[in-house]
Amino acid sequence: MSWNRENKWRAGLVVLGVIFLFAAPNVFQLFTIINMTTAIAFAILALSLGLIWGYGGILCFGQTAFFGLGAYAYTVAAINFGGSTWAILVAILVAMLVAAVLGYFVFYGRVSDVYLAVITLTVTLILYSLMRRTSGPEYKIGKSLLGGFNGITSPPLNMPWDTSQFLFPEHVFYVAMAALILAYILCSWLVQTHFGRVSVAIRENELRAELLGYDIRLYKMALFTVGGGIAAVAGVVFCNGVGRVTPDVFNLYNTALTIIWVIVGGRGTLIGPVLGAILLFYLTSSLGTQAVLNNNLVLGAILILFVLLVPKGIVPSFTEWWDNRRALRTSRRKEVRMRRRRSRLAAANGEAGDER
Incomplete structure (x- = not known):
């Protein structure tokens, strides 16, 4: 598929997204809109992993760490600032800073892919365990109690020019769809730049890229940092969709789900992870209404089937x-x-x- 044809596909998908953005709140009920907002948050999370794994070859088990950090940083900042505008920026910057620091030690330390996966998974589980132990009144940041395993009620988004005017769920859906479209456009632009082409070259052959004079450590760290920022946006959308953030955002189940979404949708594409996340979200939601099949069993079977029979994923x-x-x-x-x-x-x- 040529780059020109890919651009046409991407432009078409963006147009469809814009149409859906305006049509959905007028068609679906409130509960469905809230569920769709959550699905969009997971789609953005999958997109972040699809970017760094599909185009950079970085298998990260810690995207949910940046996802959760974004959700917690937004909630704490919104409570302390009394508004959501600056809180969103704080959430993205916190996640990108953590990703940059972690990426520096991992990539400049020449850590292999296997140990990278282990380290990022360990960081995620440490955050999960740490946040569960913050239930006392002494655990607070400014005016915000961390709440332990009960989590924190997330302040709703407000108008940038009026902190007393909050957005309703239908308006939050608009913000979520806009975030997904903008994240998709950003990633599409990024993979077509010189930076994106070098990242793909590093994915294909690190030694050759290094011999050509590229600092593969810097490129990997930069891509990893961008992926962390996009995951933080997903966290902000998620906590505004469900109205709460708990330590469960860091749990192992969400970590595994993110990887399954990308595998099912297809590595090396951007729409694949988005499609995989949305399809599997609604599949697991529908399975939750019955007691015959176990969600984990079904997801495990899907993963095995795709690895063995459709290793490239749906979209490729x-x-x-x-x-x-x-x-x-x-x-x-x-x-x-x-x-x-x-x-x-x-x-x-x-x-x-x-x-x-």
């Missing part, structure tokens, strides 16, 4: 099938044209022979 497999189908149709058309041309030439030669 569909794209490959579609390209092959178009190529086959094109070759058949060329073959039909050649046959017609031969027939016309044979007929012309026959008429010339009769005249002689």
